[in-house]
Amino acid sequence: MPDISVIISTYNAEAWLEKVLWGYSCQSFKNFEIVIADDGSGPKTKELIEDFKAKGILDINHVWQEDEGFQKSRILNKAIEACKADYIVMSDGDCIPRADFLEVHNQYKQKGYFLSGGYFMLPMDISLKINKEDILSGNCFDLKWLSDNGLKRSFKNNKLTSKGLKSELLNALTPTNASWNGHNASGWKQDIVAVNGFDERMQYGGQDRELGERLFNLGIKSKQIRYSAICVHLDHKRGYKTPESINKNLEIRAATKNEKKKWTDYGIVKK
Numbered sequence: 001m002p003d004i005s006v007i008i009s010t011y012n013a014e015a016w017l018e019k020v021l022w023g024y025s026c027q028s029f030k031n032f033e034i035v036i037a038d039d040g041s042g043p044k045t046k047e048l049i050e051d052f053k054a055k056g057i058l059d060i061n062h063v064w065q066e067d068e069g070f071q072k073s074r075i076l077n078k079a080i081e082a083c084k085a086d087y088i089v090m091s092d093g094d095c096i097p098r099a100d101f102l103e104v105h106n107q108y109k110q111k112g113y114f115l116s117g118g119y120f121m122l123p124m125d126i127s128l129k130i131n132k133e134d135i136l137s138g139n140c141f142d143l144k145w146l147s148d149n150g151l152k153r154s155f156k157n158n159k160l161t162s163k164g165l166k167s168e169l170l171n172a173l174t175p176t177n178a179s180w181n182g183h184n185a186s187g188w189k190q191d192i193v194a195v196n197g198f199d200e201r202m203q204y205g206g207q208d209r210e211l212g213e214r215l216f217n218l219g220i221k222s223k224q225i226r227y228s229a230i231c232v233h234l235d236h237k238r239g240y241k242t243p244e245s246i247n248k249n250l251e252i253r254a255a256t257k258n259e260k261k262k263w264t265d266y267g268i269v270k271k
Contacts, residue, residue: 024097200266
């Protein structure tokens with residue numbers, strides 16, 4: 001049995017997903033499975049996954065549903081049910097994990113808590129330039145390599161260079177809330193199931209945060225690891241982002257907070 005199940009969401013983005021899977025192929029922590037939460041991708045995604053499985057590189061379970069528009073919450077719930085491990089790490093098919101990514105999540109996991117990580121956003125030109133060798137060698141996490149390829153100076157670059165005491169200090173000092181972030185978060189499967197997973201009424205915009213808010217209402221606390229568990233985020237368009245979905249989700253989140261909801265009637269278990 002795996003110690004960790006990694007849920008990776010994807011939709012018709014094979015070039016990015018391939019880079020992400022190469023990132024998981026060189027993790028220092030080895031006892032994990034990957035559950036692909038596929039929101040209706042075409043055959044190219046299946047071919048890519050089957051190729052990785054055939055090579056025996058990764059233990060992958062491909063969970064797929066029909067394409068009915070942006071239904072990420074629904075496919076994530078199906079992926080949660082499919083997870084074999086007691087502990088779940090969630091990320092996206094556009095986030096390449098550093099080699100110690102799962103090791104950090106495993107190190108910091110604790111009963112009664114979930115972990116809140118972040119990401120390092122890359123511009124499109126560098127996202128396209130990264131290849132398999134850059135991932136396996138760790139170049140895509142190396143600040144010098146990224147700077148040589150056009151990355152601008154920023155305080156956020158500390159995410160790539162922080163280790164040990166420095167990362168602990170920045171985790172403690174960051175003003176960013178330790179929320180559940182779909183691109184980099186982890187928690188116990190029993191806790192996620194106890195709040196009934198994701199609210200399937202919610203499309204793009206904050207459905208991950210709302211899950212975390214119900215976990216808080218359940219009494220689960222959070223720990224900040226945004227400067228410790230590192231993944232680089234590949235750039236892409238977001239055609240599924242609409243004002244309507246954002247506003248609808250804000251209303252649902254407000255009700256969750258105001259009514260201190262621990263459970264959604266629109267999650268894994270249906271009303």
